[in-house]
Each structure stands twice: as C-alpha cells, then as structure tokens.
Amino acid sequence: MSSHVKKPGWFTVNVFNRAVAWLTGRGISIWGSRVLAVRGRKSGQWRTTPVNLLTVDGQQYLLAPRGHVQWTRNMRAAGGGELRLGSSVDVFTATEVADDDKVPLLRAYLKRWKAEVGVFFNGVGPDSPDEDLRRIAPDHPVFRITVTN
Template sequence: MRYLVPSRGTEAFNNVAKWLTARGISLMGSRVLAVRGRKSGEIRTIVVNLFEHEGERYLLSPRGHTQWVRNLRAAGEGELRLGRRTERFVPVEVADADKTPLIRLYLHKWAWETGAFFEGLKADSPDAEIAAAAPGFPVFRLVAR
C-alpha cells in the first residue's frame, strides 16, 4: 500500500491551512476532516481538499493510504468542518476503475500544492498512466448524513 509520510514542510503548511480552515477561511475548498481514530477512539483532525465532480463531493488522499484514510474506512463516517459549520457524512470508497477523471480533476486544481505526491503524474497525463496509479490514491465520495 502506498503511503508517503509528510515532510516537515508539508506538516507546517498543513498546520497553517488547518488553523485558517478551522477559523472559517477555506483555501480553495479546504476543510478540516474529523474522524474517530481506529485504535485510540479519539477524534483526529487533518486538513483536506474537498472537491466536486458532476454534482458529487469527493476527498482524495494524495499521500496514499494515510492514517486519516484508514480511520475513515474503520469509522464509516466523518465530519467536515469549516469554521463553526460542521457537515456529517458517510464515505463511499470509489473503485480504482472510476478514479481517473477524479485524479485528473484533483491534479488540475491542486497540483501546485500536492503535485510532488503524484510522482510525475500531471493533469494532462494519459488516462492509462493515471489508471495505473489509481490504486495508490484512495478516493471517497461523500454522502450527506
């Protein structure tokens, strides 16, 4: 399973983005994801990039099968926070075969921020290249709760 540990620079950027988002300032769709830890049972939070495609909302993990991904799978529910507003949701994991347009859209919007995690993939990469990399990038469709 693909999992890239965040660098200190990434952690610093994420902490600033999380602080702003928690105060109601969204950076191009950022939200604070809150999900119960699968081992501790404690609520864990991280900043994520929420995006829409064909009227549905999605989360994608550019660093792979991270702790928030594993916790979300185990918990079966989560919250997105922006300032004082909280939205509860149920995640539906997207099949690898259906990820190509979602990964392409994510890259188009956030390559400036997360492009290094995609190991050479670009928004204009051929479908076959994106499809081959899809198993390393968990994607969740969000269903309102």
C-alpha cells in the same frame, strides 16, 4: 491494496498543515480546504487533518494525495466523519471509490491542486493519458462523501 504512503516532512506537519487548519477552523477555506475529523480506528478519539474537498458533477470527494495514510485507514473503519469549516460542521458517510472509477477524479484533483500536491503523483498530471492515471489509482484512496446532516 497498495501500501503507497508519502509521509509529510517537518515543514508540512508543523507549519503548512497547522496554518491551513487554523485558517479553515476560522472559516477561511483555502481552495476548498476543510478540516476532516474522523474517529481513530483503534482509539475511537477524533483525529483531524486538513483536506481538499473535491466536487465533480455535484458530488463531493476526498482524495488522498499522499496515499494510504492514517486518515484513509480511519475512514475505512469509521465509514464517515465530519468536514469542518469555521463553525460549520457537515456530518457525512463515506464510500470508497473503486480504482476503475478514479480516473476522472484524479484528473480533476490534479487540475485543481497540482501545484500543491503534484509531487505525490510520480510525474502524472492532469493532462496525462488515462493509462497513467489508472496506473496510479491504487496508490490514492478516494472516498465519495454523502452529507447526512
């Protein structure tokens, strides 16, 4: 497994993520944003972070543009969590997608959010060849979401 992580800077943590989480918490989705809540793998406490919910062929996915970050590690341990938008809460289970199956998901994610997250993909974009997307696949965890409530 890759150890790729792009830690967010001060502005992202203290301004951008808080603003998106605040809006999403009040029911205003920014391009598919949700607040992800997942139990900490060590503490058991709920941890939250804003995420972009990707839908491809009617199936929902969470993709980690910054790599193997805390929420991805917690998701592996917990096997699911909650996606929140305002007062709406979707409880879900999560299944990690194999690297070989990520190419169309990475392409779709980059088509939608490249302006926001493209810098985390080392020059690979939505129009890049499949080989380039396969090369970066291990660096970006993807989870298929199945809503259970």
